[in-house]
Amino acid sequence: MRIRVQAEAFDMGAELDGFGTGGDVGAVVSFTGRVRGTSGLTAMEIEHYPGMTEAAIAKYADEARDRWHLADVLVIHRFGTLAPGDPIMMVATAARHRTAAFEAAEFLMDWLKSRAPFWKKEIGPDGADWVAQKDEDEAALDRW
């Protein structure tokens, strides 16, 4: 299990190198989120709650590992100032079968989105705005 909360950029491909190569792994799923360069966005600032962030991520990663019998799980999430195109975060899951790997990755994404203490601020030509939580993101938690 690899969990990192960091300001530095990361390389999705390099992080997946050798991930989930255990003997009983038949399926590896990864998700990577990037800053979209739409609507003239010039930067994204991500604030987080040090300590609580790591604990919350570890809790959801543990839960995913137990529930879907994951052979491995990886979560990386950045904070600080990011530029359009930059990777924001990634998760990866390794399981015997594809359904488990997909479900565990979506579960992690849904919980990280609405329950890990990160807050995004979008900086554009007309100023800065905190990103509001979407109703659909909160609703997505119901399926788990």
Next chain:
Amino acid sequence: MRIRVQAEAFDMGAELDGFGTGGDVGAVVSFTGRVRGTSGLTAMEIEHYPGMTEAAIAKYADEARDRWHLADVLVIHRFGTLAPGDPIMMVATAARHRTAAFEAAEFLMDWLKSRAPFWKKEIGPDGADWVAQKDEDEAALDRW
């Protein structure tokens, strides 16, 4: 769009390098299937139907791209003799939002699993067996 049917191994991390780095991409999902080294499996042989394979994959990739407005899509599938731990195939999808990227990747996996002309044979200590299609794999197509 990158589609490859090949005997050679591939590196999931290297294939994802630079994938989906377009301006409007907020989400990249990848799936990689590996040969599981369970039940004493010593090798897996994958047979395919040259020509039809590429056409079928291109058809499903096109459909996924149109339906989920993908910015990019990647499918690699191997044939020939593979060893436990070897990567068998991978798909990757790049979209604006995570739901589209996840759904498109699962759609591609479900169709590749049951409609792309590949056949797997497992070689173990007691001989060789063609892998039978699972009812759940056929049923998985109904959700699309």
Next chain:
Amino acid sequence: MLDIYYFAWVRERIGEPRERVETGAATVAELVEELIAREERYALAFADLSALRVALDQELAQFDSPLAGVREVAFFPPMTGG
């Protein structure tokens, strides 16, 4: 003339991956009947059509699909890719 391809255990039962046949069969089902009448190994391979799939010119088809204009037929078990 029709090219017939066999894959996976169908290929193994027939004993070859491909053959060229002269046929007057109007549908896939008629072609299968002709083949079964030929030799035991065909009867064995085509014993349970529900366990088989067919493609015409590299597109999935049905056993009652017509063969008119078709150049390539393929028989195989359900696919197990991914």
Next chain:
Amino acid sequence: MLDIYYFAWVRERIGEPRERVETGAATVAELVEELIAREERYALAFADLSALRVALDQELAQFDSPLAGVREVAFFPPMTGG
């Protein structure tokens, strides 16, 4: 003594990321009332509690959660990670 942390626009409205307070409040809601009574900026930050979340000792909690034994309280808007 209680450490209070503020994040995102709550932090911006309060004007500082952290402060240490002496309080007799039994619950989060009572603490919020004390803060609101203090200064306009707190009233502004806590105007709509339904738009806020609270964590006690780094675990999500409710506004009616008791403060007994708690060392660290945090107020913030709904999270928007991922």
